Amino acid sequence: MKINWGTGIVLAFIAFISFIMYFVIQMAMDDRANHDLVTEDYYKQELEYQKEIDAERSASKMKANLKVTKSAQGLTLVFPKDFDVNQITGTVSLYRPSNKHLDFNLPISLSNTHLLIPDNRLVDGRWDITVQWKYKDKTFLHKEKLTY
Missing domain, CATH: 1.20.5 (Single alpha-helices involved in coiled-coils or other helix-helix interfaces)
Structure with a gap:
């Protein structure tokens, strides 16, 4: 053939x-x-994205930028010194892209300008940290990707 x-x-x-x-x-x-999707409520978060953009802009306008540093005790968030720490409220979200079971949220409760996230909660690797906080009815947002 x-x-x-x-x-x-x-x-x-x-x-x-x-x-x-x-x-x-x-x-x-x-x-x-x-x-799976990266997050369970992906589409709901997408609709909230403009609020995040506004919160990031207001943080840069008011010079309310946070510093995130690694130390031996864990991860330290340093809030602006000229803000009253008793009026700061919000949450810190740590997201692990490789394993959603390691994700966790912490409420912000400050006695000084530093917030320490203990080392025992953080596994080595990449983390996405999102800090949503309010000060005097102004909403601020800080996002950062870091390798721990």
Whole structure:
């Protein structure tokens, strides 16, 4: 039996498409791969994004920038010194992109301008830290990616 050019090209396309479909189906059915969204309420967070942009702008306008430093005791957040620490409220969210079970939130309660997140809560690797805080009815936001 003789195969001409047209038949050979059609057979090559069918073989290639079958090969690709096999791997697509194999990866979709594999239990080792995690196909979840990055966060559970991704679409809700997307709608809130403009508020985050406004909070970041107000932080830069009022010079309310935070400093995040690593130390032997853990992660230290330094709030602006000219703000009254008794009027600062909010939350600190630590997000681990590789494992959602390590994510946690902490309320902000300050006695001085420093907030310490203990070293025993932080596993080595990449963390995304988000600090949402209020001072005198102004909302501020600080986001940072760090490797611990």
